[in-house]
Amino acid sequence: MSCVYSHPTGLVVQDAYWTKDNHDYTLGITEDPNYKGRVYVQCGDSTRKCTLHITNVQYTDSGDYFCVIKSNLEDNAWTSTFGVKLIVTGLRLVVPETVKEGVDVSFTCSTSCPLSGSPLFIWKKNGRPVEGKKMNGNQLHLHPVRREDEGSYSCAVRGYENYATLPEKINVMYPAKDTWVDKHPPVETLAEVL
Structure with missing residues (x-):
């Protein structure tokens, strides 16, 4: 200044x-x-x-x-x-704690005051750059959420990657798949047990 x-x-x-x-x-x-x-x-x-x-x-x-x-x-x-x-402000990552597989979810990287210019936001999942997802300004969109989207997410402003948010864990809830029930379980007789 x-x-x-x-x-x-x-x-x-x-x-x-x-x-x-x-x-x-x-x-x-x-x-x-x-x-x-x-x-x-x-x-x-x-x-x-x-x-x-x-x-x-x-x-x-x-x-x-x-x-x-x-x-x-x-x-x-x-x-x-x-x-x-x-005004010194940090980024804050706003995410739902738990999401359901198949729903649309957006994560927001926010500050308590406006950033100058048109900052570019960087997103990471489990410490690696997020790829193949829709990003719009300070938002990351998962449309729809899949099981493999589960992980720890963080965001930063390009050029200030050292000031990234703390990782936020996202849990993806999903229905059981490939389950089966045996309609005729084996029946043990008392004689077989003795």
Whole structure:
């Protein structure tokens, strides 16, 4: 995320950095132990731009981020009026726990906020790519469900495969097949048993 700033001629920017949520002018993100080794701030008065890079993004990183500019004038610091809101969300796989053979079922890979662009979703069954099934946006359709569809499913956004959902087990219920009943079971007589 970036902020672009301007200042009056003659003013010298001595420091530019990012804070989160509390607008604490004294503590930049790079000083916060929760961000240790995960943030990189690139600011320059010549570019008048300050960029914050966060790696290994975590749910706790959600919040409002503000750019702080400190000048050569004593006690002269400005914070951006409008922050950048970061919402960290994970994917969630919505599936029925048990399905019946022969019915139509759809699985949905969802988020708590909209994804930008037109993300392509990847589906896996038992750790292998799902093939030969209808996929539409964030949905996987099984029309109709077969016994061999039973397994553990997960989904991810292409390019972010390391952030896949946890596998969800799907059990397929099916009627018994190839069963038979002997109409005339052997009858043991008491004499045969003794």
